[in-house]
Amino acid sequence: MTIGINEFIIVSSLLFLIGFLGVILRRNTIIIFMSIELMLNAVNLALVAFSRYNNTMDGSIFVFFIMTVAAAEVAVGLAIIVMIYRQRQTILVNELNQLKG
Amino acid sequence: MLLSALVMVLNKNAVNSAMCMIVTLVSTAGLFILLEAYFLAILQVLVYAGAVMVLFLFIIMLLDVDKGNNYEYLKQKFAFFAQLLGFSLLFFLVFNSFSKIYLPTTELVQISNVGEAGTIAFSNTAKSFGQILFTKYMLPFQVIGFLLLVAMIGVIVISKKQSTDTEK
Numbered sequence A: 001m002t003i004g005i006n007e008f009i010i011v012s013s014l015l016f017l018i019g020f021l022g023v024i025l026r027r028n029t030i031i032i033f034m035s036i037e038l039m040l041n042a043v044n045l046a047l048v049a050f051s052r053y054n055n056t057m058d059g060s061i062f063v064f065f066i067m068t069v070a071a072a073e074v075a076v077g078l079a080i081i082v083m084i085y086r087q088r089q090t091i092l093v094n095e096l097n098q099l100k101g
Numbered sequence B: 001m002l003l004s005a006l007v008m009v010l011n012k013n014a015v016n017s018a019m020c021m022i023v024t025l026v027s028t029a030g031l032f033i034l035l036e037a038y039f040l041a042i043l044q045v046l047v048y049a050g051a052v053m054v055l056f057l058f059i060i061m062l063l064d065v066d067k068g069n070n071y072e073y074l075k076q077k078f079a080f081f082a083q084l085l086g087f088s089l090l091f092f093l094v095f096n097s098f099s100k101i102y103l104p105t106t107e108l109v110q111i112s113n114v115g116e117a118g119t120i121a122f123s124n125t126a127k128s129f130g131q132i133l134f135t136k137y138m139l140p141f142q143v144i145g146f147l148l149l150v151a152m153i154g155v156i157v158i159s160k161k162q163s164t165d166t167e168k
Helices: A005-025 A029-054 A058-088 B002-010 B014-034 B038-063 B072-098 B126-135 B138-167
Strands: none
Touching: A005 A029, A005 B014, A029 A058, A029 B014, A029 B038, A058 B038, A058 B126, A058 B138, B014 B038, B126 B138
8 A cells, every 4th residue: 555645635735624614613712723733734744745755855844944933923822812811801703803993 | 633633623612622633733743754754753743742732721721711611411421432442442552563463554655766966865864854954954943043032032021011011
């Protein structure tokens, strides 16, 4: 049983789709944030697969950088979510309508 | 893996969806191992399933978003199924490692050994990883370090400013 690049691309695009669905459908800010992480993860998977099948190292290095940026982003984003919760007592997106005219 | 991702997105309880997220991340690490990127797989488990998800769970606990959900009636059934699943997995593992009957092994399509000129061939050791990181990608590496520093300071500033505001 051999696995080509197609299977990895299919899995990673499905994962990206699920993360996108999460961003669209959910109202909880933390879940939306986790879905964004899931999308980043799907892109990582595709990058590693391409890097493996192209026989180059650049994709793996890129995944390394993406992971670092994602960690930093999670730290900042969660701090912002905590701040929003302290100010508004909610983290549901449809209740954050301060900018509504 | 895709199932747990779906459960993560659709679950009402935030803690449950975080747990399913951990399952998804660990299985992605398994796919990395299948792709012979061992270093990235270890990094995935450490950074994502370790640090990031602990941060998420901590924030969920801190905010206590979904109050008053009574999942008590489901807990007995879930615990039973979890025990069953865990024991069957353990039995399968032991059986598989001590018997001659193996799982159908998967193998990747062989990569061509002729890479283009000027590119570095794919390798799974951490040594080649570090070598490329410190020669070809030196500037992005330092930028990433600076970015981490900026993020750290930014988080400290955000939380500190808020706490002085609430004291006033």
